[in-house]
Amino acid sequence: MSRCWKASFVALCASLAQAGALRPSLALSTEDPRVARIAELALTLTLPPLDGLSPAGANRWRGQLGASQVEIALRTLPSETYDFAEPESVLDHGPSAWSKPEWQRNDPGTRRALAGPFGYASYAVYERTELQRRDDGTRVGLRFLLGGLLKEVGYWITLEASPPPTSAGEAQLVEFLTHGIVYDGEVREHRWSEDEAYTRWLRDAPAEAREDYKVIRTAHYLVLTNSDGGKAFAKKMEECHAAILAVYPFDDVPGRRLLPVFLFRTADQYFDFYARIAEIPREDAERSKGHAWRDYYATWYEAPGDPVHVHEATHQIFANRLGLGGGGSWFQEGVAEYMSSKSGERSAAAGQVKRGQHVALAQFLAIPSLLMSSDKEAPGGDQAGDHYKQAAVLIEFLRESKWAGDKFPAFLTRIGRLPSGKLGPLEEALAELYGVDLAGLEQRWAEYCKKR
Ligand SMILES: [Zn+2]
Structure with a gap:
């Protein structure tokens, strides 16, 4: 029986307001207005080919890409304060959760990584988010957020286009993220000295x-x-x-x-x-x-x-690696136990779900720690072990069933970023993902277990 302690999820840092803007960088090069050298960071940006490209503050630029207004901004946070070890941890503190009241939930898609001269760490990670209006779901913009790691600071670059650009325009923005950011300072030994x-x-x-x-x-x-x-x-x-x-x-x-x-x-x-x-x-x-x-x-x-x-x-x-440390104990133990158990080892738990003898979802998703969920007074049995298996069968259902399987990547990204221990946002997210409430999800799960 695998047993572990899982560190509790640390919610997205609320202190974004402390994010210090850098001093204004050296002005755009007179030779090429697209090239910005930020000497103190050893970074050279070759900005996208925007019409009317011009600085809009410290390390911030604006211009037009077809019908879209594009804004690009670079900010940094001190690594020591925020315990940055990788570009992923910079993104975790980045403005991926920023939203305006008039916007819908705009969850970023899968996190992508790019190898290259992005900093002291020789890779960067980014997320792409479609911004939608709350009242009618109209797409109002597109946002990229890229995180990189320098020796003393983490940096992120936001790229917002509004309204959303054409696919050709988007390709130019991606080209900037992919090849337009070049660091020429010291690079770390990622294999550890x-x-x-x-x-x-x-x-x-x-x-x-x-x-x-x-x-x-x-x-x-x-x-x-x-x-x-x-x-x-x-x-x-x-x-x-x-x-x-x-x-x-x-x-x-x-x-x-x-x-x-x-x-x-x-x-x-x-x-x-x-x-x-x-x-x-x-x-x-x-x-x-x-x-x-x-x-x-x-x-x-x-x-x-x-x-x-x-x-x-x-x-x-x-x-x-995935930046998915949230969701709750059921999620963390479920994804791990799904990897460490064979299908047959989950059959007893699936049988309980089939017969309705499992812990109901509304209760199960709220358990703060499956490991500590054992009732020590209860004679015999292994409650925590049963809970681990139930969590694994839930993940199996969400990944392997025809009904839910195609939503599994979105499920991981969305749920793994929710703070642990809050049933409300979890229920809301699951309902949005699967189009049914918890009872409906539970019913589908039981049907899956019957045919399993
Ligand atoms: Zn575990």
Whole structure:
């Protein structure tokens, strides 16, 4: 049984108002009005070919693209304050949630990543959002938001066109995002330097585990270990990564910092690590076989094939690659348990749904932590385990059923960004996605389980 602790979702930062605009950049080059050099950021922007292109404030430009007015703005936030580790975390704090009262909900689409000279991190991520009017749903504009990471600051570039441009016009905006942003400063070692890796090990590993330190790098992971099984384990983690990418796709661009994995030789070393880093009682730490938190995954070497690894690797990727750390415990555990269980292992849970013996959705979606949902007074049974399986069957239904399957990408993006623990917005989002209320969704789910 996979058990983990999932860090609670941190809602979109409310302090956008603190976002400091930069000092005005050097004026547009006299040679080419489209080229803006922002020397203090080592960034050169080659703006889209807009009619009447002109500065509209500090690092802000305006112009016409056919019938569309286009506004481009660049802002920065200090990385230290906001704990930026990747361009994704910059976007998480970016204005993707900005909306005007007269606009409808304008949820950004799937997050895309671009490899290239975008900053200290040599890739950027962006989202595309269609802006619609609340009263009649008219499309009023198109917005791109791109996030990049420099050494000291994260930056985002917003690009808003109103009314929405033609597809040829949109292609020019995308061309700017793709090739018009060039950074020429220092680039980080995304595979971690020897120093960085060892410093992290010394900082976090318990004293009794620090001997026999080894580091193993794979395409996506940095395995810090004192176990002899590091290589076999690293290979297994890559298999987990490929499996997760196939089910929950994202742009797997180079340049992302390798995901750290702590692999201890013994369970005791792992429990000590966990108790100390999370400041929890050791007996609580002993309830887990591994856990993903912040950027890392930690476990001990026992069985590389244990499903706990793909379960936790899924949490790590949802938080650090997909930017989908919200939705609630049912969502987080559901997507992870769906990866770590076979169809047959979910049959008992599906049977309960079929017979109406499961925890009703309205109650289930509100459970703050499936792991802690066990009723310790109840004799026998494994309530938390049952809840994990129920969550996995729900994800299976939403992904594999004919009725819901084509909406699965939108489901992930929309629900994974909702703050955990609020049933209202969740119900609203599910109703918009599937066109039925919770009772209707539950009925479809039961029908799916009957034929499963
Ligand atoms: Zn979990």
